[in-house]
Amino acid sequence: MTADLDIISLAKLNAQEQRKLQEAWVHIYRLCGIDDKASDADKKSTVPDLTAKLRGHLSEQTKSPEAFRERLWASILADHPDATILRFLRARKWDVEQAMIMLVSALGWRGEHHIDDAVIYKGESVAHMPSGKTRSADEEAFLAQYRSGKSYVRGTDKEGRPVYVIRVRLHDPRLQTPEAMEAYVLHNIESIKTMLTFPNDKACLLFDMTGFGLKNMDFHVVKFLVQVFEARYPETLGVVLIHKAPFVFWGIWSIIKGWLDPVIASKINFTSSTSHLLNFIEKSQLQRSYGGEDDWEYKYIEPLPEENSRMQDVEKRTKIQEERNDLARQFDTHTLAWVAAAAAASSGDKTEAKAVKEQADKRLELAQQLRANYWKLDPYIRARTYYHRAGVVGSGGEVDFRAARA
Incomplete structure (x- = not known):
């Protein structure tokens, strides 16, 4: 992602689609327990309050605002946060309410299927079980x-x-x-x-x-x-x-x-x-x-015994996660300011147009920092995969789809 990709060019959104994205973030923050009634974004917003309705679609694991927010950020990974939300908006043809129901349900499903704490965390590491345990x-x-x-x-x-x-x-x-x-x-x-x-x-x-x-x-x-x-x-x-x-x-x-x-x-x-x-x-x-020109053939590369040793370093993982949490909180703050400035600008406040751009730029900067942070965190929360061992995915998130490491 490069610095010239602001939120609108990133997603190629028109004005109406941008408003839909901003509405979605308002709903998300309400579910995260942010006191939107006291925020500038809510004072200037005409977004209907769907919190009670959306809470009806939460799973037991995401009932609390803290749990919902944690699950949301865990699902974002290295994505620009907007990219994650836009997938659901596009899937529901920009119907914000239906997109939010879909998002809330998907986050609950991730918990029920243990995506973060089993599918990602354990993965292929089961090739090397702790002493005394069998697969x-x-x-x-x-x-x-x-x-x-x-x-x-x-x-x-x-x-x-x-x-x-x-x-x-x-x-x-x-x-x-x-x-x-x-x-x-x-x-x-x-x-x-x-x-x-x-x-x-x-x-x-x-x-x-x-x-x-x-x-x-x-x-x-x-x-x-x-x-x-x-x-x-x-x-x-x-x-x-x-x-x-x-x-x-x-x-x-x-x-x-x-x-x-x-x-x-x-x-x-x-x-x-x-x-x-x-x-x-x-x-x-x-x-x-x-019939192509690539003579590569798949050969599985077995997991190495110590390749996931960093996952045991709780202190380091906690430090990186705290950095991520701080960046996410900053992203929240600037997203609310972006929503508020856009609402004011749309009502004819010309002085707010500059603020919209400033907040969009700040959000992009934070999204880039969140991406960099994720790749520092990744080896502490995700067991190494075949694609790491084959050199397809690098330590900083760089990808080589033609890597042929044996």
């Missing part, structure tokens, strides 16, 4: 899926989005429980999220259907994927390529397409040859097995 059957299955090479990120499409390849023939639903499969799916999505930055903040999914048979069909995981991309990770899919689907798949497709939200359905394309794939992915970015 569960689901943890064994989780690792087995990574070792199988059934899915991985390699290269980018023509829009600069990472290509996530799923080799469906390598999936056998009998080899793991639905819970183990869900954990694997969520861990992959959360890993891919760390690779997404504006403007390439969506992914290209390539389902390789070569050799697909009925034994590979898993209706549970397909339905799960549809649900999480629609409701939990909105606006994360850029395009979906279903490559070389055999005749047996078309009867199954008639069932699957009935589950799809129209927005997701519009992103799906069927390809049957290299020339079709080249409409979406440059030849240099496409693996040789698909």
Whole structure:
């Protein structure tokens, strides 16, 4: 992210969309327990109070304002905070109330599925259990899926989005429980999220259907994927390529397409040859097995015994987290000032136009600092992944989708 990307150019928002974003932040701060009745933002705001209604969609884990705020910032990771909120606004066609209901529900779902304290925190570290402990059957299955090479990120499409390849023939639903499969799916999505930055903040999914048979069909995981991309990770899919689907798949497709939200359905394309794939992915970015020029092949890199040692340094983690909390509080302050200045400017106060720009610039500066802080915090809260070991994701968040470390 560069310094010339203010909030409007970052998201390419028009005036109405900017107001919707500001309304969303007002609702969020009310849920965070900020005394908005005493704030300049609320005095000048015409945003209806939906707090009671939105609280009805909170999970038990996010009932308190403190817990809600903590869960929100945990989900933002290295994103510009606005980018996270805008995903939900766009998914609900800028209906602020519906977008906030969707966001609140998604944050509760993250808690119920232990995204932060298990999926991200443990991840592939289960390869090295503490002395005296053994892996569960689901943890064994989780690792087995990574070792199988059934899915991985390699290269980018023509829009600069990472290509996530799923080799469906390598999936056998009998080899793991639905819970183990869900954990694997969520861990992959959360890993891919760390690779997404504006403007390439969506992914290209390539389902390789070569050799697909009925034994590979898993209706549970397909339905799960549809649900999480629609409701939990909105606006994360850029395009979906279903490559070389055999005749047996078309009867199954008639069932699957009935589950799809129209927005997701519009992103799906069927390809049957290299020339079709080249409409979406440059030849240099496409693996040789698909007719491209990249001769790389997936090989799982096993976790190292001490690669997560920093996760035990509670003192260092706490210090970095406190720095992040302070930056987040500053971001809150300047966001409220930005909302208030925009409200005053829209009512004809010309002196406030300068203040809007000043607050937007300050928010951008803080968003950049929050991103830098996140990458300092990451090794203390996230077990290292295959993508760290392969050199795809660097220590500062830099990404090389063509890294080929063995």
